[in-house]
Amino acid sequence: MSLPALVEPAAELTVDEVRRYSRHLIIPDVGMSGQKRLKNAKVLVIGAGGLGSPALLYLAAAGVGTLGIAEFDEVDESNLQRQVIHGQSDVGRPKAESAKDSIAEINPLVNVVVHDVRLDNDNVMEIFRGYDLIVDGTDNFATRYMVNDAAYFLGIPYVWGSIYRFDGQASVFAPTLVDDAPCYRCLYPEPPPPGMVPSCAEGGVLGVLCASIGSIQVNEAIKLLTGIGDPLVGKLMIYDALEMEYRKLKVRKDPNCALCGEHPTVTELIDYETFCGAISDEAADAAADATISVVQLEHMLKEREEGTRDFVLVDVREPNEYEINRIPGSVLIPKGDFLNGSALEKLPSDKQIVMHCKTGVRSAETLAIVKGAGYSDAVHVGGGVVAWVNQIDPSQPSY
Numbered sequence: 593m594s595l596p597a598l599v600e601p602a603a604e605l606t607v608d609e610v611r612r613y614s615r616h617l618i619i620p621d622v623g624m625s626g627q628k629r630l631k632n633a634k635v636l637v638i639g640a641g642g643l644g645s646p647a648l649l650y651l652a653a654a655g656v657g658t659l660g661i662a663e664f665d666e667v668d669e670s671n672l673q674r675q676v677i678h679g680q681s682d683v684g685r686p687k688a689e690s691a692k693d694s695i696a697e698i699n700p701l702v703n704v705v706v707h708d709v710r711l712d713n714d715n716v717m718e719i720f721r722g723y724d725l726i727v728d729g730t731d732n733f734a735t736r737y738m739v740n741d742a743a744y745f746l747g748i749p750y751v752w753g754s755i756y757r758f759d760g761q762a763s764v765f766a767p768t769l770v771d772d773a774p775c776y777r778c779l780y781p782e783p784p785p786p787g788m789v790p791s792c793a794e795g796g797v798l799g800v801l802c803a804s805i806g807s808i809q810v811n812e813a814i815k816l817l818t819g820i821g822d823p824l825v826g827k828l829m830i831y832d833a834l835e836m837e838y839r840k841l842k843v844r845k846d847p848n849c850a851l852c853g854e855h856p857t858v859t860e861l862i863d864y865e866t867f868c869g870a871i872s873d874e875a876a877d878a879a880a881d882a883t884i885s886v887v888q889l890e891h892m893l894k895e896r897e898e899g900t901r902d903f904v905l906v907d908v909r910e911p912n913e914y915e916i917n918r919i920p921g922s923v924l925i926p927k928g929d930f931l932n933g934s935a936l937e938k939l940p941s942d943k944q945i946v947m948h949c950k951t952g953v954r955s956a957e958t959l960a961i962v963k964g965a966g967y968s969d970a971v972h973v974g975g976g977v978v979a980w981v982n983q984i985d986p987s988q989p990s991y
């Protein structure tokens with residue numbers, strides 16, 4: 593099912609533009625009218641990270657007239673493995689500025705609008721307003737639900753994508769454009785339980801996967817803007833890079849959807865951090881009076897060396913994370929062993945247990961389990977190994 597083009601054609605293309613876009617112009621489906629529509633299009637890309645990098649580069653090269661970039665972060669060395677819009681000399685610069693410079697190099701005819709702020713309930717509607725289409729390259733659930741809801745309230749369709757390790761997904765959500773089209777909440781009514789789904793920072797992502805999914809998003813964006821082909825509305829594309837398999841599933845509109853259903857309960861923006869929960873209630877309770885800093889931990893480790901104190905320092909990350917960096921004197925027992933109960937057999941009953949992970953989210957979850965098993969003096973390390981590397985041992989690599 594094709595949809596009407598989202599954008600009216602611009603009056604004309606200049607001689608320079610005709611030369612630049614000639615390979616588009618000779619495709620009958622795109623042609624002069626499609627390219628003029630791209631010229632008139634205003635597309636907002638959320639995030640200039642894994643998905644945003646290829647999306648911005650190809651949208652710019654394709655001749656989308658106005659490109660918005662919503663990104664507040666700075667370029668980190670660990671981004672360069674996949675965020676190809678940034679280069680070595682951009683490390684430490686705002687990602688939005690770095691992306692803007694790369695776009696100017698690829699296509700100086702694009703008007704770039706930088707939104708160098710963290711999207712929140714106070715600014716999201718104002719930032720979205722005026723764009724024809726949104727490309728969502730967000731990496732967290734709270735922002736995803738906010739993007740979905742704000743786009744719905746404003747009647748703006750959007751192209752969604754997500755990536756993790758070797759797996760990617762993409763879809764187009766356009767419930768205000770097509771009668772029976774689903775929204776993100778129809779597909780995922782509830783966010784996953786906190787701590788259940790690791791982020792890319794915790795679980796990793798194959799760099800080139802970003803290009804696979806980001807280019808699908810651009811492909812869909814171009815189809816929607818110009819009104820060609822059969823867009824991924826009501827369909828979920830699932831990509832498995834290891835098996836090299838694409839599958840397309842039908843996604844139906846949920847008549848009970850809290851947002852776009854028959855009796856909506858979400859009628860304005862909600863508190864998305866609370867909705868998605870940073871950590872579970874149990875973990876928050878367990879960590880409330882049992883969180884130590886890396887400075888405290890360093891002191892405790894010295895005392896253990898001197899023989900005036902004894903405890904077991906447990907790293908609950910995965911083995912491949914442990915190979916990258918570690919706190920000296922820690923033993924590795926991955927979080928999964930706590931969930932299935934086998935970890936408890938490995939813990940001495942007569943020593944204090946000190947737990948840490950990458951940033952403190954997973955260790956708060958395992959802390960709740962260990963405390964529940966009777967280790968009432970167990971603690972976890974706030975900020976995890978990231979804080980350790982930043983504050984105590986900068987000679988170790990971070991990730």
Ligand SMILES: [Zn+2]
Binds near residue numbers: 767
């Ligand atoms: Zn819905």
